[in-house]
Amino acid sequence: MLIRTARGQAGMTLIESLIAIVVMALGILGIVGIQMRTLVETQTSNSRAQAIRLIDNLSERVRLNPSASTASVNANYITAFGDTPASTSCATGCTAANLAAYDRGAWKRLVQSTLPLGDAAVFFAADETDTGNRRQLGVMVSWRENEKVRATDSAADTAAYKQPFTVTGASNVSCPANRICHLQYIPLANRCLPYLLSGSADPNFFCPQ
Known part of the structure; x- marks a missing residue:
């Protein structure tokens, strides 16, 4: 009787050990899953912070352009997703329009090198239809x-999730498929005013400090 009881207890101990190992393994897998999700969310937050800094960089470039809100100048900031602006140089001096084109190319390459598969679109705000009086750019x-996608999400759910990043109206800019986007508007302003003493065909500019 004593020998049979010992063998039975030994068998039960083995089963209990296996159950304990399985429970521990499930707990470890749960902890690893939480850590992985936390890592993904941290990376997303870091990328969004970088996107905000990049937009601030462009805003500062626009602010330093003496005639940024002039129609012939601000059009040079416009760029679409997938565009790769040609490299230009202002080493020997630039007009306001050439400076805008230079800043557009330099900034877009900065976006591409900073974010994973980074890209950007710059467009006129949809509700500003007066070409001579535009006061902001959408970026x-x-x-x-x-990102974690729920198995129950439909195409409509995904579209609703991205709705805040869809710009309606004339601009018709929306977040590309399978990407994360950050949308922000930056102001346009003129630091230099036209001085038309020689006529509109040959304007000079007055730039107060």
Whole structure:
């Protein structure tokens, strides 16, 4: 009787050990899953912070352009997703329009090198239809990152999730598929005013400090 009882207890101890190992393994897998999700969310937050800094960089470039709100100048800031502006140089001096084109190219390359598969679109605000009186630019920065997608999400759910990043109206700019976007508007202003003493065909500019 004593020998049979010992063998039975030994068998039960083995089963209990296996159950304990399985429970511990499930707990470890749960902790790893939480850590991985936390890491993804941290990376997303870091990328969004970088996108905000990049937009601030462009805003500062626009602010330093003496004639940024002039129609012939601000059009040179416009760029679409997928565009790669040609490299230009202002080493020997630039007009306000050339400076805008230079800043657009330099800034877009900065976006591409800073964010994972980074891209950006710069466009006129949809509700500003007066070409001679535009006061802001829309800037949408996008990048590729893996985010957790719920199995129950439909195409309509995904479209609703991205709705805040869809710009309606004349601009018709929306967040590209399978990307994360950050949308922000930056002001346009003139630091230099036209001085038309020689006529509109040959304007000079007065730039108060």
